[in-house]
Amino acid sequence: MDKTFSIIKPDATKRNITGDINKIIEENNLRIIAQKRILLSNNQAKNFYSIHKEKPFFNELINYMTSGPVVVQVLEGKNAVQKYRDIMGATNPDNAKDGTIRKKHALNVQENSVHGSDSDENAKIEIDFFFQKDEIIG
Numbered sequence: 001m002d003k004t005f006s007i008i009k010p011d012a013t014k015r016n017i018t019g020d021i022n023k024i025i026e027e028n029n030l031r032i033i034a035q036k037r038i039l040l041s042n043n044q045a046k047n048f049y050s051i052h053k054e055k056p057f058f059n060e061l062i063n064y065m066t067s068g069p070v071v072v073q074v075l076e077g078k079n080a081v082q083k084y085r086d087i088m089g090a091t092n093p094d095n096a097k098d099g100t101i102r103k104k105h106a107l108n109v110q111e112n113s114v115h116g117s118d119s120d121e122n123a124k125i126e127i128d129f130f131f132q133k134d135e136i137i138g
């Protein structure tokens with residue numbers, strides 16, 4: 001079965017909407033097969049988002065992602081990567097479709113409530129970054 005990696009971001013944990021986001025994930029036939037609530041260190045956030053290190057918003061992004069707890073997750077389902085991207089909606093909530101997590105919950109393009117992998121290859125890298133094999137029970 002296909003897998004993807006998800007982060008419920010600090011703006012969402014702060015507003016106590018982790019459960020609502022999980023409900024949307026499950027209603028769309030993705031299964032949460034691993035999950036933990038953690039505080040990202042500065043180094044973890046910088047490594048995780050290293051692809052964006054030249055972007056003007058990088059420092060702000062690192063400050064935000066380390067500003068409070070996040071929930072990291074492994075999601076399983078058919079075409080999990082694309083399916084979760086569809087459920088999340090566009091990065092900028094102004095462009096997100098009705099019924100998506102970001103349309104419902106995101107505050108702005110940065111505080112956009114969730115992250116999801118953009119390819120199968122990156123899903124594997126991101127899952128391995130946060131989870132040991134025995135923490136994932138599919």
Ligand code: CMP
Pocket residue numbers: 052057061091109110111112114115116
């Ligand atoms: P994510 O899908 O986790 O990938 C990179 C993150 O950077 C993105 O979600 C947003 O949280 C943030 N981001 C993307 N574009 C911008 C932007 N233009 N300004 C501020 N933050 C952004």
